[in-house]
Amino acid sequence: MLKRTSFIALWLITLIPIIFAQFGHDPQRFQSLLKGFFKLSANYALTPKWRSNYNQHSIVYRLGDKTEYSVNKKILNDVFEADMVLTPYQMEDVIDTFKARVHGRPKRVKRNAAADSVKLRWPNRTIPFEFKDTKDAKWITLLRDGMAKWTRETCLRFVPRTTQKDYVTFFRGGGCYSSVGRTGGKQYISIGYGCEGGGIVAHELGHAIGFWHEQSRPDRDEYINLNNDNIIKGTYGNFEKRTDLERTDIPYDFGSVMHYGPQAFTNNWNYVTIETKDHRFQHTIGQRADISFIDVKHANHLYCNDICKMRLHCLNGGYENPLDCSRCKCPPGLGGIRCERIATSTPGCGGDLIATATWSVLNSARVGKCYWRLLAPYGQRVRFEITDADYKCDSSCAENYLEIKHQRDMQQTGFRQCCNAVPDTLLSKPTFPKPPLANWEGQGGLNGLLGQETGIDNTFENYVVKELPNVLRSTGGRADISSLFTLVDSLLRAGSGKKKK
Numbered sequence: 001m002l003k004r005t006s007f008i009a010l011w012l013i014t015l016i017p018i019i020f021a022q023f024g025h026d027p028q029r030f031q032s033l034l035k036g037f038f039k040l041s042a043n044y045a046l047t048p049k050w051r052s053n054y055n056q057h058s059i060v061y062r063l064g065d066k067t068e069y070s071v072n073k074k075i076l077n078d079v080f081e082a083d084m085v086l087t088p089y090q091m092e093d094v095i096d097t098f099k100a101r102v103h104g105r106p107k108r109v110k111r112n113a114a115a116d117s118v119k120l121r122w123p124n125r126t127i128p129f130e131f132k133d134t135k136d137a138k139w140i141t142l143l144r145d146g147m148a149k150w151t152r153e154t155c156l157r158f159v160p161r162t163t164q165k166d167y168v169t170f171f172r173g174g175g176c177y178s179s180v181g182r183t184g185g186k187q188y189i190s191i192g193y194g195c196e197g198g199g200i201v202a203h204e205l206g207h208a209i210g211f212w213h214e215q216s217r218p219d220r221d222e223y224i225n226l227n228n229d230n231i232i233k234g235t236y237g238n239f240e241k242r243t244d245l246e247r248t249d250i251p252y253d254f255g256s257v258m259h260y261g262p263q264a265f266t267n268n269w270n271y272v273t274i275e276t277k278d279h280r281f282q283h284t285i286g287q288r289a290d291i292s293f294i295d296v297k298h299a300n301h302l303y304c305n306d307i308c309k310m311r312l313h314c315l316n317g318g319y320e321n322p323l324d325c326s327r328c329k330c331p332p333g334l335g336g337i338r339c340e341r342i343a344t345s346t347p348g349c350g351g352d353l354i355a356t357a358t359w360s361v362l363n364s365a366r367v368g369k370c371y372w373r374l375l376a377p378y379g380q381r382v383r384f385e386i387t388d389a390d391y392k393c394d395s396s397c398a399e400n401y402l403e404i405k406h407q408r409d410m411q412q413t414g415f416r417q418c419c420n421a422v423p424d425t426l427l428s429k430p431t432f433p434k435p436p437l438a439n440w441e442g443q444g445g446l447n448g449l450l451g452q453e454t455g456i457d458n459t460f461e462n463y464v465v466k467e468l469p470n471v472l473r474s475t476g477g478r479a480d481i482s483s484l485f486t487l488v489d490s491l492l493r494a495g496s497g498k499k500k501k
């Protein structure tokens with residue numbers, strides 16, 4: 001009997017520290033690990049030799065950063081990647097990943113990323129919260145707006161805490177920061193002075209939901225270059241990649257609210273530290289206006305995947321909407337039940353256009369949301385050029401811009417124009433999405449449901465053009481502001497495109 005008791009006791013002794021190490025908050029331990037890590041990583045270059053997109057001319061980038069980074073300048077030594085407070089376990093994992101990279105060896109501790117991230121998720125899709133300061137009505141409204149951004153689009157719910165063991169406490173700290181995932185017990189989200197953007201609140205909530213920064217994804221080197229020379233000395237550690245993120249088929253997104261701004265940790269505000277490999281996306285990164293389609297999809301994937309039982313076979317990156325399983329949730333610019341058609345625009349603009357063999361001009365100065373879709377016959381491509389785009393220039397185009405999606409993947413945020421027209425002619429990607437399965441065509445099935453809708457079967461244009469020229473209002477209604485697109489239709493190959501069956 002005695003033996004048995006001691007055996008049980010031994011179990012407890014070994015178990016407790018593991019659980020504590022994994023979920024426990026230990027700010028001091030985190031701080032000392034963080035300082036050690038910054039020191040350790042200070043002298044290691046990040047990515048292979050940086051190659052600028054801008055070798056013709058240097059970038060002049062005298063634009064303000066609107067992300068939490070610029071608010072947090074005073075606390076950059078105390079948080080990871082500008083705004084995260086990690087558990088010692090998470091920080092150790094970052095260090096381990098870093099060491100493995102620089103020594104070219106596998107990670108010391110092989111962790112099961114998927115299992116870890118499940119543990120860090122909130123049960124029942126519910127995040128209990130409390131406000132530390134309940135007197136500041138404006139601040140509370142700001143927080144509620146940030147929460148609403150997530151609840152409008154996902155199955156996640158924020159509920160006032162009653163007796164729940166794990167919960168978030170919002171407080172007005174000296175900056176904007178958060179833990180990553182559910183770390184156990186009480187965890188803090190600081191929304192201090194300067195963090196007033198609804199997108200910043202949504203960003204910090206994104207961390208609490210379980211997201212790291214977009215540019216630390218394992219595949220980021222395919223999308224961005226880091227300019228070592230312009231990164232503040234000693235802060236390189238904030239640009240390490242994560243290698244153990246749970247794998248999903250959700251693509252990298254320049255427009256993610258979780259992406260750093262272009263000037264994060266810059267030592268010279270005239271230069272960017274993050275260059276997008278395709279320079280046309282330079283003003284897409286770092287937006288803090290709203291969560292992106294992919295941010296939402298990612299959250300729904302983690303928390304809401306089991307809600308819709310019936311598959312709708314959504315097209316173009318859409319997926320069953322957990323808030324309404326009878327419809328697909330479509331990438332911006334697309335609509336219909338299965339994301340097969342163009343989204344509805346503000347009256348008076350937008351629509352489907354057919355590319356022809358001569359250049360056509362599209363000119364618009366309408367205030368609102370305008371979506372155009374440029375179609376080419378099956379197997380052909382659209383040639384496209386922006387000759388003028390006149391909006392309020394910003395580091396990250398946030399509210400007023402022209403967005404162009406020319407890639408096959410319609411989920412990703414397209415490149416946003418708000419400063420000046422990016423030169424170059426664009427060619428849409430040559431291969432279009434495969435036609436859906438045959439059982440969706442012909443009689444019966446969903447066809448009845450879809451009624452008159454066309455375009456369901458294939459031949460997608462690849463452009464959705466989105467314009468939000470509210471800038472007209474802010475510039476005193478200058479009516480001459482316009483965006484011009486010139487488009488040419490595709491080179492017709494012999495024959496008139498494949499006939500679909």
Ligand SMILES: [Zn+2]
Binds near residue numbers: 083203204207
């Ligand atoms: Zn962050």
